[in-house]
Amino acid sequence: MARIKHAVILAAGEGRRMGGGEPKPLRRVAGREILYRTVSALRDLGVEEFVLVVNPDHRARFEGFLRKLGVPAEIVLNPSPEKGNGYSLYLAREAVSGPFLLVMGDHIYGEGFLRRAVAGEGAVVDPGPRFIDRDEATAVRVRDGRVADIGKGLRDPDAYDTGCFVLDPSVFAAAAELVAERREVELADVIRRAAPPVHIVPGEFWTDVDTPADLRRASRLLIAQAVKGTGDGIVSRLINRRISTRISGLLVDRITPWQATWAAFGVGLLAAGLNPWSPVAAAVLYQVSSILDGVDGEIARATLRQTPLGGWVDSVLDRYVDIAYLLALAVSTRFPAGFWPVVALALLGSVLVSYSTERYRGAFARDIYRDVPALALIPGKRDERIFLSMVLVLLGYVRELFLALALITHLRVLITLLLGSREILGKRG
Amino acid sequence: MARIKHAVILAAGEGRRMGGGEPKPLRRVAGREILYRTVSALRDLGVEEFVLVVNPDHRARFEGFLRKLGVPAEIVLNPSPEKGNGYSLYLAREAVSGPFLLVMGDHIYGEGFLRRAVAGEGAVVDPGPRFIDRDEATAVRVRDGRVADIGKGLRDPDAYDTGCFVLDPSVFAAAAELVAERREVELADVIRRAAPPVHIVPGEFWTDVDTPADLRRASRLLIAQAVKGTGDGIVSRLINRRISTRISGLLVDRITPWQATWAAFGVGLLAAGLNPWSPVAAAVLYQVSSILDGVDGEIARATLRQTPLGGWVDSVLDRYVDIAYLLALAVSTRFPAGFWPVVALALLGSVLVSYSTERYRGAFARDIYRDVPALALIPGKRDERIFLSMVLVLLGYVRELFLALALITHLRVLITLLLGSREILGKRG
The missing domain is CATH 1.20.120.1760 (CDP-alcohol phosphotransferase transmembrane (TM) domain)
Known part of the structure; x- marks a missing residue:
């Protein structure tokens, strides 16, 4: 796959379990905002344009942050975050052309993970994630090198969803179908229907954060790294x-x-x-x-x-x-x-x-x-x-x-x- | 001018003033053959193919030397060195296509000189050469940025011939005319008729060697450099x-x-x-x-x-x-x-x-x-x-x-x- 120049970051989640007013991607972990880590690593890897899907309530904060960072970014508003992050992806369809990287705004990725991720194609999965709670995680079943099923609570999964995907715009067709069919569309629903190839990246650092305890754990992990x-x-x-x-x-x-x-x-x-x-x-x-x-x-x-x-x-x-x-x-x-x-x-x-x-x-x-x-x-x-x-x-x-x-x-x-x-x-x- | 990929080195001179059997370009100066210095510097500057015009008596020596160096080179024989080095250049006409660098096999050039030389076009001249005997040197008169006259004993010259030229194959037409007209053709004659532009490279190290005393002087200069x-x-x-x-x-x-x-x-x-x-x-x-x-x-x-x-x-x-x-x-x-x-x-x-x-x-x-x-x-x-x-x-x-x-x-x-x-x-x- 060609070098990835565009990245879509889903950052419209409400982060209710986190408490406090700051949206999760703007939380500091080990002294830096999660979003800062993702954006600066991706920029070093050649990503030139960023698309952020955010909650209108947080628009000003994200805009201020991006201005300070000096990164070319387009902000897409999702006024209905309750419709799911599949709906957030759907909203980004106009802002993207050509293959793009999709990442979750509340995940923390090591630079080594992202480097290997952008070199592949499809859903980036990890067969043995070390830094997440597997019971809470989104699991993936693989058949013939593609995503056969994806979701929480899969029995005997082949790998785990890292929240990172290298996709081409055809994925928006699957998203549009689902948006027409349902009131709430999760990203897992879109991926299940699009059934992209899987790209296995084992042994690299990545994690996600849902709670204040997760933040502290992630900070410790980053320092250990x-x-x-x-x-x-x-x-x-x-x-x-x-x-x-x-x-x-x-x-x-x-x-x-x-x-x-x-x-x-x-x-x-x-x-x-x-x-x-x-x-x-x-x-x-x-x-x-x-x-x-x-x-x-x-x-x-x-x-x-x-x-x-x-x-x-x-x-x-x-x-x-x-x-x-x-x-x-x-x-x-x-x-x-x-x-x-x-x-x-x-x-x-x-x-x-x-x-x-x-x-x-x-x-x-x-x-x-x-x-x-x-x-x-x-x-x-x-x-x-x-x-x-x-x-x-x-x-x-x-x-x-x-x-x-x-x-x-x-x-x-x-x-x-x-x-x-x-x-x-x-x-x- | 595009990057120079070919170099013609005139090495058919008899070097009578030097004494001994070794052709001048294969003489060691400060521990390295003159030709080694020129070829390795030019190779570092991107020259890929070398054409050497040599006296048939020295063919085996040059071939052995080039084999040891591992450089792709074509040897052109000049069975009549007494016809002058303009005739040697003429003989190289079949071996060259496109722009080429022409250098004298008995000149020693600093790496800085050659770097600046290959970046220009025409006769490379030095307005104030410090390391040659100006009375013995070939001088150049410049008019409108071109060679107006060239030869030994020019009165009030504008610059001196460094024995280095960046030429295109049209120079062979001038050489062919002169070969048809005269029994002996010096390179200066060819350059006078072709009247290429001049490319001024001042203040860099270059010198030539004619006598054993010159060799010792050049060795001292190289060590000082x-x-x-x-x-x-x-x-x-x-x-x-x-x-x-x-x-x-x-x-x-x-x-x-x-x-x-x-x-x-x-x-x-x-x-x-x-x-x-x-x-x-x-x-x-x-x-x-x-x-x-x-x-x-x-x-x-x-x-x-x-x-x-x-x-x-x-x-x-x-x-x-x-x-x-x-x-x-x-x-x-x-x-x-x-x-x-x-x-x-x-x-x-x-x-x-x-x-x-x-x-x-x-x-x-x-x-x-x-x-x-x-x-x-x-x-x-x-x-x-x-x-x-x-x-x-x-x-x-x-x-x-x-x-x-x-x-x-x-x-x-x-x-x-x-x-x-x-x-x-x-x-x-």
């Missing part, structure tokens, strides 16, 4: 991310990513400064700052606000937190001069681990963790170094900590050079 | 590059860029290791390693062998030379423990200056020295740090050296963050 995979060590995966995503969930509507960056930096410097008074408290606070260090990125990605500038500044600040902490720890431990070369090497190593991987990205415009997956398994990443620092300081092994850091980090740089070179030379050969 | 501009500090521009380019000129045909990288690394480590015996000798050798550090890049670029892998490994090795030298200097100076935090900060600063600029490239895929030219004027780059180290060690100010490095480098990182952020935010605004 926002965890940057590459570069995380085992401590991050097992401990830090489990805590940081909860913190991000609490703060996502309250603080900006930049505020989170500076807060984590401040806590890191505070940890460093605590060393003369209590190395133990300092070590624990250092680990806390390591957890908090995940929050800025999670909030930024979950709210679609991530910027390369944020990543750049954050990474330089991280280096300074590590330097400040280890330097303060070494000073307050009163190492003799003879041990200081080890301290210097430990400090340098923690910077050089990052330097060697970042310089790789600068040279090849690629992520070394993607090119050399083995690197993710070798210890020495920041979360692991910080956790090791906390454990060894708590056990009183400060000298051993610096020896271990000096050894692990420079060994890791050497391995990075060797595996990176092998990868690059292998590609060329 | 190969100096990477960005990131060089004032010491590099005034001292290091003047010496390193001479060394590169001597070694370009003898060593690979990788050998130069490891040699500079070895000298750097040797400098570090000398500290316990003679800090003065060590400091001088450190500065020598800084000069040698330019050689690998110069040889790589001059011989068209630069690779991102070389840049990546070299930059990590540079960090380790700096660490080894400063650490060895600090150890052999026997600083008290209280001064070691300053030593650690000086060491870290020299790594972080590079980290912050390289991480910028990783984040934005752009060179911060291009985005923020002011950074090039602020001291603290590697060549400057090393020179400062040498001077202060020679004067006996070792303690002051570490204080200065700790201060300058971290200040530079701060300035980098501030100016880089301002640049990025300014672009977005």
Whole structure:
């Protein structure tokens, strides 16, 4: 199918179960309106024109929202939302020509889902949806690659309706027939009659929201999706991310990513400064700052606000937190001069681990963790170094900590050079 | 004019002034055959087919060379090179259809020259050539944007013939007339009669070679062109590059860029290791390693062998030379423990200056020295740090050296963050 240029978004539902006056598509989830997420993802995928079917009561709100977003959109009014969302689709018939994407305004789709959805044709279905209540969901029965039946409470369904469809205008004929026959027309009725092909998109993120509890759940899911995979060590995966995503969930509507960056930096410097008074408290606070260090990125990605500038500044600040902490720890431990070369090497190593991987990205415009997956398994990443620092300081092994850091980090740089070179030379050969 | 897909290279000259048996286009200049330079640059600019006019005596050599290069090329034989290079062009008439680029096989063109040349039409001329002997050169008189006269010894010429032309097949008519009229036909004769438009390309690198002295001069010029501009500090521009380019000129045909990288690394480590015996000798050798550090890049670029892998490994090795030298200097100076935090900060600063600029490239895929030219004027780059180290060690100010490095480098990182952020935010605004 050709690239999809038009999208119809059904947003006339009344959302009675949600409470409050805001229409569901304009509710914020993890800091962004549901509609903002859908429209900006689709725009990135090449959709050029949007058609929104809305309740006349909400017209001004949707218009204001779209103006702020700066997206070319046509608003179609549905003065009788009680006639069902099949009727809403029917009303959009004049505003569309050629194949179009149809999505529900109260569904939240991951960018990966939409990318795969627009590449296919027909009803986009998911055989194993993970993020919805299957008992409440609209199910689909498939025969010969087409929709044979669709509705709630189907027994042994083949897949579930994702609320996303790639259709051509012939679907409006089925809608018109049904509108002539019935007083209320659900979208499922239209799809059952049109019997479009099914397009299976498994394993991608999508969900819908009906209640305030759904909103909170969706927010948590979006933040979990926002965890940057590459570069995380085992401590991050097992401990830090489990805590940081909860913190991000609490703060996502309250603080900006930049505020989170500076807060984590401040806590890191505070940890460093605590060393003369209590190395133990300092070590624990250092680990806390390591957890908090995940929050800025999670909030930024979950709210679609991530910027390369944020990543750049954050990474330089991280280096300074590590330097400040280890330097303060070494000073307050009163190492003799003879041990200081080890301290210097430990400090340098923690910077050089990052330097060697970042310089790789600068040279090849690629992520070394993607090119050399083995690197993710070798210890020495920041979360692991910080956790090791906390454990060894708590056990009183400060000298051993610096020896271990000096050894692990420079060994890791050497391995990075060797595996990176092998990868690059292998590609060329 | 449409994109040029065909190139005719005149390579039938006898090159008597050169001596030796190798035809001129196959002579190596700065480690690469002249023809290799022209063909690979043109291929990168979209030329798909090459026509080479050669002396039958050299046919096997050219064929072998082209086979090794893996470039689609047709060889046209000129059994009578004494009839002039206008006759060579005439012989190529059957092999060409549509617009084509005509270049001399014994000219060396910079990539920037060829890029601008293929974007125009007619005789490519240079009003102020810097790298040829104007008394020996073919000059051009321009009237109404066309070639009015062309030849050696023109009085007050408007520009000089670069040996490069973007022509259409109508030029073969002029060539055929002249071949019918005369026993010897120079290319200048053909161009004078065809009177094509002139395409002025000033200020780019191109030169020709007639004698062994020309070859040596061209090699020096290519190495001078190969100096990477960005990131060089004032010491590099005034001292290091003047010496390193001479060394590169001597070694370009003898060593690979990788050998130069490891040699500079070895000298750097040797400098570090000398500290316990003679800090003065060590400091001088450190500065020598800084000069040698330019050689690998110069040889790589001059011989068209630069690779991102070389840049990546070299930059990590540079960090380790700096660490080894400063650490060895600090150890052999026997600083008290209280001064070691300053030593650690000086060491870290020299790594972080590079980290912050390289991480910028990783984040934005752009060179911060291009985005923020002011950074090039602020001291603290590697060549400057090393020179400062040498001077202060020679004067006996070792303690002051570490204080200065700790201060300058971290200040530079701060300035980098501030100016880089301002640049990025300014672009977005």
